[in-house]
Amino acid sequence: MLEAKNVCLEIDAPPGSEEESLHLLREVSFTTPQGHLMAIVGPSGCGKTTLLKVIAGISEQTEGALKWEMRDLKEEEDLHPGELGYVPQFSVAHDLLTVDECVAASMSLRTQLPGTDEFEPKLENILAITGLTELADRRVKVLSGGQKRRLGLALELVTNPCLLLCDEVTSGLDPKSEREITDLLRVLSRENPRRVVINVTHSLASLEAFDSVLVMYQGRLVYHGPPKLLTHYFTVDHPEEVYLRLTQRDAQAWHESWQKKRDYYEQMLIEASATPSLELKSEDETQGVKHEDIAPEELPSLFSQVLVLLRRRWTIFRRDSGQVWLHIAMLIGFPLLVVIFALDGIKPLRQLNQRQETDIVYEMQRQAQHQVEQLQAGGLVSGLIMLQVVLVTLMASNNAAREIAGERLILEREKLGGLSTLAYVISKVLFLGVFVLAQSLWMGIFVDMVTGGLPGDLVIKLALLILASASMTSVCLGISALCRTPEKATILSIYLVGFQLPLSGAVLTLPDWLEGAVNPFIAAFWSWSGSLRSMGDTAFYDAVKQVTDTTLVSPELAAFVLLAHIIVGLSMTYVGTQGSQWE
Ligand SMILES: Nc1ncnc2c1ncn2[C@@H]1O[C@H](COP(=O)(O)OP(=O)(O)OP(=O)(O)O)[C@@H](O)[C@H]1O
Numbered sequence: 001m002l003e004a005k006n007v008c009l010e011i012d013a014p015p016g017s018e019e020e021s022l023h024l025l026r027e028v029s030f031t032t033p034q035g036h037l038m039a040i041v042g043p044s045g046c047g048k049t050t051l052l053k054v055i056a057g058i059s060e061q062t063e064g065a066l067k068w069e070m071r072d073l074k075e076e077e078d079l080h081p082g083e084l085g086y087v088p089q090f091s092v093a094h095d096l097l098t099v100d101e102c103v104a105a106s107m108s109l110r111t112q113l114p115g116t117d118e119f120e121p122k123l124e125n126i127l128a129i130t131g132l133t134e135l136a137d138r139r140v141k142v143l144s145g146g147q148k149r150r151l152g153l154a155l156e157l158v159t160n161p162c163l164l165l166c167d168e169v170t171s172g173l174d175p176k177s178e179r180e181i182t183d184l185l186r187v188l189s190r191e192n193p194r195r196v197v198i199n200v201t202h203s204l205a206s207l208e209a210f211d212s213v214l215v216m217y218q219g220r221l222v223y224h225g226p227p228k229l230l231t232h233y234f235t236v237d238h239p240e241e242v243y244l245r246l247t248q249r250d251a252q253a254w255h256e257s258w259q260k261k262r263d264y265y266e267q268m269l270i271e272a273s274a275t276p277s278l279e280l281k282s283e284d285e286t287q288g289v290k291h292e293d294i295a296p297e298e299l300p301s302l303f304s305q306v307l308v309l310l311r312r313r314w315t316i317f318r319r320d321s322g323q324v325w326l327h328i329a330m331l332i333g334f335p336l337l338v339v340i341f342a343l344d345g346i347k348p349l350r351q352l353n354q355r356q357e358t359d360i361v362y363e364m365q366r367q368a369q370h371q372v373e374q375l376q377a378g379g380l381v382s383g384l385i386m387l388q389v390v391l392v393t394l395m396a397s398n399n400a401a402r403e404i405a406g407e408r409l410i411l412e413r414e415k416l417g418g419l420s421t422l423a424y425v426i427s428k429v430l431f432l433g434v435f436v437l438a439q440s441l442w443m444g445i446f447v448d449m450v451t452g453g454l455p456g457d458l459v460i461k462l463a464l465l466i467l468a469s470a471s472m473t474s475v476c477l478g479i480s481a482l483c484r485t486p487e488k489a490t491i492l493s494i495y496l497v498g499f500q501l502p503l504s505g506a507v508l509t510l511p512d513w514l515e516g517a518v519n520p521f522i523a524a525f526w527s528w529s530g531s532l533r534s535m536g537d538t539a540f541y542d543a544v545k546q547v548t549d550t551t552l553v554s555p556e557l558a559a560f561v562l563l564a565h566i567i568v569g570l571s572m573t574y575v576g577t578q579g580s581q582w583e
């Protein structure tokens, strides 16, 4: 039994409005017996989705109580993820996956069925009852609005939820499909004796399939009773006239008159649910639907969730041809860009190296010319290292900026379904880790090969390049997890990369007081500076010192600070992923 007692939801009013707070829900009270299918109806903006979110535990009521089988969902234990099914109003699947891949992934993330004989039959059964069998190979991107809604429902049927909340799964369907899905919801409500199914709908024309109808108006509950008494209660001829009728009185007045009659109507619902006449009798109605056990599905292990997420992410990446080409272009183009800048300078670089080792007398005689060449070589080495670092961090920000923000609503739904935040973050780290290694190793090795070997220890330079990329990747991933939209995350990440070069001290030396305050946050500074210091025992180091006044740090210190960046970035990612961002 689901029971709401005086549920209120009050939020701070947006800046500039006259009121101090907004009452999205006011004193909502109702009782829904087990094995029951309820419709929530009401004009747009009346609080239907808000009520569903409060029941699902996505938003917490500011007053009142919600009870599931006498268990207070706020004070006591929440519903187990396998006990709750929530189909949101928006599409919650990745555009580039096919319908069956989405359902299979949902089943793999929420149950222990993968690898068992039950997996395939259950998958096929879910596709069959939601009418998706023929669309199984079709990508989500090309599905119609109604088909996406069926998919949203299919994703929730992978477990055996005893509370199934559907936000407009029947909207946007033709009357026949609407009827089929409503019948399916009805069958589902009977299939498990503990189950309650709630569907938000706009359609007032086909309410007879529901056991009860709950009418919301301006955040208030104004009716909850049998559908056949709806017209009688609102004194209208047809259910479609109810919305117009509602506008004729103020919401508080409707609410007050409902309070007086509530007990009578709800008693009727409870009695009706106890009589066998409402129970499912027709065999046709159960056709295709396997009767499931009552126990909620056990969640899979963290390791299994990581594997499913990684496999799914890789499939999505492979299919996103725009991203694949962009990655290939950057992987090839960026190291080439560095090499082009090096072409003219490679000769003096090599000469400087030789002269230092073999012809020191000759060099003493031509000190003035040497000075110029030293300046050139210093500028070139410093510039090449910085260019590599900046381009690697640019690729890193492109990898990570949209990674979480771009699939936020899918993440929220999956978290509600039992996805572990840690498994999600680990899967992102592993997926992006491959890009970090590939992009920085290729950049470092390619440039080193073509220029005939930049001065300094190659291993240290590669390690610092990898760390710079990992640092930018994890901070941008953190931004992506904390930002509300992918656009915001992208802009912030671009700014972060944009400031790397001017604030690194490689081009212009910052004033001392600013250098100390800014450097700790600039990954490029640490990678560049540590790489240059690794040349400490070559002539290039002196040359570099001539072109920069910025204090250079040891590779060890640079690695340490970059590791600290990575830890901060990953902590931001974890905290951001953990937080709820449904809007
Ligand atoms: N976080 C929020 N901040 C401010 N207002 C909000 C917030 N969430 C919802 N609202 C407001 O609360 C009201 C109810 O929203 P809700 O989404 O529940 O409506 P609805 O009945 O589901 O509408 P629809 O039928 O269009 O989906 C709306 O006026 C909406 O603008």
Ligand SMILES: [Mg+2]
Residues within 6 Å of the ligand: 048, 049, 050, 089, 167
């Ligand atoms: Mg809504």
